[in-house]
Amino acid sequence: MNASLTMVMPDDMHVHLRQSDMLDLVLADTVKQFARAIVMPNLNTPIISTKLAIEYRNMILNSLGKVKDGLKCFEPLMTLYLTDLTTTDEILKAKESGIVFAVKLYPNSVTTNSHVGVVDIFKNCYKVLDMLQMIKMPLLIHAEVSDSRVDIFDRESVYIDKVIIPLRKKYPELKIVIEHVSTKEGVDYVYSSPNFTAATITPQHMLYNRNIIFSGGLRPHYYCLPILKSELHREYLVKAATSGDKRFFLGTDSAPHDTKAKENSCGCAGCYSSYNAICLYAEIFDKAGCISNLEKFASLNGAYFYDLPINKQTLTIHRNENIVPDKISFKDLNIVPLASGETVQWHI
Numbered sequence: 001m002n003a004s005l006t007m008v009m010p011d012d013m014h015v016h017l018r019q020s021d022m023l024d025l026v027l028a029d030t031v032k033q034f035a036r037a038i039v040m041p042n043l044n045t046p047i048i049s050t051k052l053a054i055e056y057r058n059m060i061l062n063s064l065g066k067v068k069d070g071l072k073c074f075e076p077l078m079t080l081y082l083t084d085l086t087t088t089d090e091i092l093k094a095k096e097s098g099i100v101f102a103v104k105l106y107p108n109s110v111t112t113n114s115h116v117g118v119v120d121i122f123k124n125c126y127k128v129l130d131m132l133q134m135i136k137m138p139l140l141i142h143a144e145v146s147d148s149r150v151d152i153f154d155r156e157s158v159y160i161d162k163v164i165i166p167l168r169k170k171y172p173e174l175k176i177v178i179e180h181v182s183t184k185e186g187v188d189y190v191y192s193s194p195n196f197t198a199a200t201i202t203p204q205h206m207l208y209n210r211n212i213i214f215s216g217g218l219r220p221h222y223y224c225l226p227i228l229k230s231e232l233h234r235e236y237l238v239k240a241a242t243s244g245d246k247r248f249f250l251g252t253d254s255a256p257h258d259t260k261a262k263e264n265s266c267g268c269a270g271c272y273s274s275y276n277a278i279c280l281y282a283e284i285f286d287k288a289g290c291i292s293n294l295e296k297f298a299s300l301n302g303a304y305f306y307d308l309p310i311n312k313q314t315l316t317i318h319r320n321e322n323i324v325p326d327k328i329s330f331k332d333l334n335i336v337p338l339a340s341g342e343t344v345q346w347h348i
């Protein structure tokens with residue numbers, strides 16, 4: 001058993017950095033483990049234009065300035081929030097800016113701040129999709145239908161059948177990332193699709209099955225979207241991630257909400273994992289006997305898909321049993337991190 005593990009510095013290819021004090025907190029945790037991150041655009045005022053992306057990036061750089069060496073060691077990779085009204089001009093502007101690396105598709109009303117998400121991708125976005133395919137800019141998909149008649153546990157597999165498969169037929173070379181893939185059906189779709197398709201996988205979807213949400217009572221800190229699935233799906237995700245297959249890479253979907261918003265009669269969806277995400281992933285890879293593939297998943301596969309250089313920095317984590325804190329507090333904020341109270345074997 002290795003006492004420590006050194007790898008190319010990882011990238012988090014799906015994170016919610018938020019704004020204000022929450023941004024300061026998430027960023028300080030993120031830069032300890034990640035050299036770059038794909039920054040989600042679902043702020044209260046969604047990042048629907050390059051202008052807003054530049055403004056948000058400046059907010060992030062400002063916050064990075066407060067972290068020791070932050071500006072030197074971390075690069076935010078911005079995304080645009082796709083709406084029914086996004087124009088091809090806006091996509092070109094985003095590409096030319098050099099700071100936007102992808103476009104995020106939220107089906108309307110599917111999750112936090114998706115009220116301006118896309119209502120009909122085929123009817124309203126075909127020109128934008130053509131353009132994305134042409135300029136090789138990835139489309140990041142929250143792959144769930146928001147139809148209330150579809151069972152919440154089936155929303156991803158239904159989305160794959162109803163949207164992704166037809167989308168792929170129309171746009172054979174569009175770069176697509178199925179974000180936070182959570183089902184066997186999602187993973188199988190990626191396996192069936194040799195080029196231009198990839199998926200991020202979160203720690204929560206590999207650590208837990210859905211029983212944890214209801215174990216001994218209702219546990220809101222395990223509620224995220226896509227919702228945790230059954231054990232069969234969890235095991236399938238672990239197999240895919242730990243295989244080293246270049247189509248699967250790290251995206252935490254770390255999505256903090258204050259405890260007041262989580263422990264609520266209508267609590268928000270999202271798990272906060274930026275506190276120690278790489279250690280949680282190491283735990284998963286270790287248990288699967290595949291720790292040697294962690295670097296591919298965390299540091300190489302994502303860069304390869306996004307056509308980014310491999311990071312020059314390295315990260316060393318140590319085998320050092322520790323307990324994840326019950327709560328993280330910063331100014332007026334209180335956040336319960338993923339795996340709070342649990343013992344983990346790795347430490348940054």
Ligand code: NCD
Pocket residue numbers: 016042111112142223224225226253255256268269270271
């Ligand atoms: C995310 C959030 O809170 O921004 N929540 C979540 O459960 N993952 C939104 C999202 O990615 O769905």
Ligand code: ZN
Pocket residue numbers: 014016040253255
């Ligand atoms: Zn997310």
